[in-house]
Amino acid sequence: MPKILCVTNMPVPYREKVHEIVSQTLNSDYLVIYCAKLEPNRQWKFKYGNYDKIFLADVSKGYIHNNIAIWRALNRSKPEVIISTGFNPTMLYAFIWSILHRAKFIPFTDGTYDSEKKLSLIHGLVRKIVFFKSYAFIGAGNGSSQLYQSYKIPNNKIFKSCLAIDNSLFKKSTSNKEYTLMFSGRLVEGKMPFFFVEVARKVKELTGNCNVLILGSGELANEIGAMLDGYKISYNMPGFIDQKQLPNFYPKSKLFLLPTKGDAWGIVANEAMAAGVPVITCEEAGVANDLVIDNINGYILPLNVDIWAEMIVKILSNDELYAEFAKNAYTHVQKYNFKSAADGIIDAIDFTFANLK
Template sequence: MTSKKINVVYLTQVPGPYRERMHEILANEASIFYSVIYCAKLEPNRDWELTYGDYNKYFLAGKSKTFRHNNPSVWKLMNKLKPDALIISAFKPTMLYAIIWCLLNGGKIIVYNDGTLESERNFSKIQKFIRKIVFKKAHAFVAPGKGSMDLYRSYEVPEQKMFRSCLCIDNSKFINTDLDQREYHIMFAGQIVQRKMPLFFVEVAKQIKRLIPELKILIVGDGDQREEMLSELIKNKLDYTFAGFVDQDVLPSLYSKAKLFLFPTLNDPWGVVANEACASGTAVIISPVAGAANDLIVHGENGYVLSTDPKLWAEHIVNLLKDEELLSTFSKNALKIVQKFNHHQSANGIMESIEYALPQLALKRS
């Protein structure tokens, strides 16, 4: 007679291309029955077309009109799935309904939060109060990196309750072209919105061009500051190529066209674009407020972590572009370091949190 599988539900906002493989790995775990509930298929700022992984999944809505995600219908689905453990990746009303279900029905609560002290610094008192209450009821905590673990510590979460599940991509899909064959010196990729600092990128490029007149730039992405960014590039006579928004199957070929990837941001809990660059052997210059900074991106090893001073960025970039040996070392280190950020590690961190919340599962797997 076989023992009953542990029923695990992962509740999150919308699908993301960097999580599909992790869900597949967890779905193949023999000791659990794994399902994913999505609040919606798409959020207002996403238009990508995904190839979904092979796992049990539910959608509470189509394209959401807001980021609030208030789906009372999750209660009916929770009654159907009856999870022994619930993993939440946000604190939207939908997640709070599911948490209440667990409190009433004995389900274990596991928090996955990719926020950091910096990204949640300006959260309202209500947002912080909700986290404080949920954290007191949670049985385990999952973090993508050091920044999220520091956030948990600020809420006095015990160390033994914290587990790491990295944010990652399929590293094997990205191409590493020899640096001397790369057409562009610097690259910007992401939403062209204020938070991603596209105009700061242009200011850095202006300063680089004074010392490297042949500077060539690659821009990938779209957003409400696109026209302003392109106008500034034209006004300053910067040589650029604008690829616009590209599908996930095209993206891997673009990172290997640039020698350096610039990742300025005002606020980013992680930033998988840094993973994508590293998987292409492209060194990264990153703002310290990004979660990947001082974690995936190690200052002086596979890039630089720099405060958002255009002159400082330009100085480091020019020196790196002119030092071919150092740039090559950074490129090799980027490829090496990113290999530790993979879907199996990501899934393993989730499993460790489930085993901690449900010790009987750990005994079954030992």
């Protein structure tokens, strides 16, 4: 029976290899329980990793997982440590189980202080209770550390498990840059695709030309296409792109734009930087001041169309500056890899076993 058990929403391509490494390091003494195979807003198709896993029957309503069957799975497994990546009812059942059976609990979040600062009193209270009874804390980046620190969690109990992709799949290219600007993500309000279009409009106004590449699907796709047509901006919108095909697109763009109303991270920035493409984003993105460093491998700017367009023109009109940003983007993202992500989880587990009360 596994000593370590992880409860999480669903398989995601950027965590499969991480689970494999953790499982191998722990000599397969590791089990992942998934609440669902796929959530409604995802179209991913990928091969699962080689590690022990269980899929609970999907009885969720949208993104809210509430399945008491987790209790039976825990009774069978009898883990000594439970890692949980959220606060859905299914995961809270695992937390209660850990209290009753004296298992050690480790919360794992991609959330940030900014993304969770508007939580309701009840959601905040739940986190306070869970954190009070937890032994170690795992987060995806600096924003997650700030979140834990806001609950008075000491730094020595906080471990980083970065969000990563297979950087080796994305080849750096300095030629064949067909597109001025690139966007990748779900075409919904929260991802701010209209802001992207307005920035492209302003860049065209300032320079006379702007070709854009937009990857992703969503409810706003037709409206976005109509806006681009109206502005007479040359564009390519191939829709949703399978994970295996993504590396073919990023190297074709000069700059990647990541506007958002509140991405906990923004894994698309990893993909762009792995292809040597500088990223422009905002403070609302989890990658800001972590993966994306202002004036080093991109820009972190207020959500103002004129400011974004001005900085885009600045970097694209200076070949030396652009080459430096592109090199720094490619170099910096190499630190964000599956091994590093797995090490953060393993360190949290080791810390927990070494400090049992």
